[in-house]
Amino acid sequence: MIAIINTGCANINSVRFAFERLGVKPEVIIDPAKLAHFDRAILPGVGHAKVAMERLTALGWDAAINDYQKPLMGICLGMQLLCDSTEEGNISCLGKIPGDVSALDVKGLTAPHMGWNNLTHCVKHPLTANISRNDQVYFVHSFAHSVNDTTLAQGEYGQCFSAIVAKDNYAGMQFHPERSAKVGATLLQNFVNWTL
Template sequence: MEIAIVKYNAGNVASVMYALDRIGMPYTWTDDEAILRQADKVIFPGVGEASTAMAHLKEKGLDLLIPQLKQPVLATCIGMQLLCKHSEENDTTCMGVFDVEVKRFQSNELKIPHVGWNSIQANQDNPLMEGLKKEEFVYFVHSFYVPVNPLTTAVCEYVQPFSAMLHQDNFYAAQFHAEISGMAGQRIIENFLAL
């Protein structure tokens, strides 16, 4: 199986690479269009700020390529947000795979960003949660969120319920960092690779 990790400056890909190393899966870290198109699985990771990340993707034409991919794609954290239509983070137009808005958390009582381990409740038919409990703890670090919508496949609650996972066609996404979410996160990645 060929696994490609999308290469762009704003992402913290090392954690994803180490997660794949730990489960013994080889991968290619690349921004090459041909390799990304023919890979069996594509992982689109990210840590960062939306407008900077989109600028890096545009430089390489990846903003046009990624939405056209046909194989299973797993986007995490900022990767998930960049697949949405628009983000309130510096008023950024994103790739629009998921027809939803990314909003900023607003709370007078709870701290922002939402940092730490929180529990998610997954839909029963969510294939990435195969073999896991209906409720699992995973690791979040984010100030922006996707509201619950018809594409939501797992919900987390902070300030209000929000999308912990999204799914549409071949695009799977997690707001949390599966790559550093302990054994639960590892199983989610393994489930994605088994799709």
Template sequence: MIAIINTGCANINSVRFAFERLGAGVDVISDAQQLSQYERAVLPGVGHAKVAMARLIDGGWQQAINEFQRPLLGICLGMQMQCEHTAEGDTRCLGIIPGEVSELEVGNLSAPHMGWNKLSITQQHALTKGIKEDEQVYFVHSFAHQPNEATLATSEYGQRFSAIVAKDNYAGMQFHPERSAKVGARLLQNFIDWQV
């Protein structure tokens, strides 16, 4: 069973339906004490990082997530909240994925980065199995993780940034796999199959 963490900072139905289409059992949970009962978990998120982190901390999720020893996937803002710090609201985050999140330097491009963009695989990993170079996924974001040793795949919009990250049992996808058609479904299946 997969737990989708409900902190009130995301439309979680599209994530739930995407996993259900793959045959996965899914529960949406709102109590941090429930998390340890699940085989894997998803932390979705949209909105402002400072508000989202405050909700995580107030709900007791910070400790529950840090103590979770099975696969946990952060999506979009959920990925950013796993990192050390974000420039959005100068916010200290969970610190389980190394690195900083900063505002995308888009140059003459429009912000936020919204729409389909290519993935470039930088490290082979169970989460990127079967994903071909230059396959596209769907992004909506203004802030991004700076590529480092945790980066499994990058994308580019004004600058190169991390699209997929992982460390130990924690992973993150900056894009929305639940809105990324067949490629997104493959990535979610990879998460279902991931053994750590």
């Protein structure tokens, strides 16, 4: 069973509906104590990182996520909160994905980065199965994780950045797979199939 963590900082329904289209019935949870009972979990997020991180900590999700030993994936801001730190509010995050999040250097392009863009430099991994270079996904973000050893796929908008990351049982997608049509459905199915 898949848990969708509801911290009040995300559009839960779009993520839930995306899994339901795959024939998977996720459960939205608001109690951190319940997380350990699920086979895998999603941490969605939108909004400001500092506000979201303070909320995670106040509600006890930081400890529950730290103790979780099964596949857990952050989406958009949820991915950024799994990293070491972010410039958005200059705060420490959950530290599950090595690397820092900083403002995108868009080099004169429109900010935020919003819309369809290619995935590049895909590393072979269960999460990137059946995904190829130049598959397009839907982004909405102003901050991004720097490319490092945890990067499974990159995006480029003014600069290269991590689009998909993974370390141990934790993973993240900077874009919105639930809004990324067939490619997004493939990526969510890959998460459902991911075994450690």
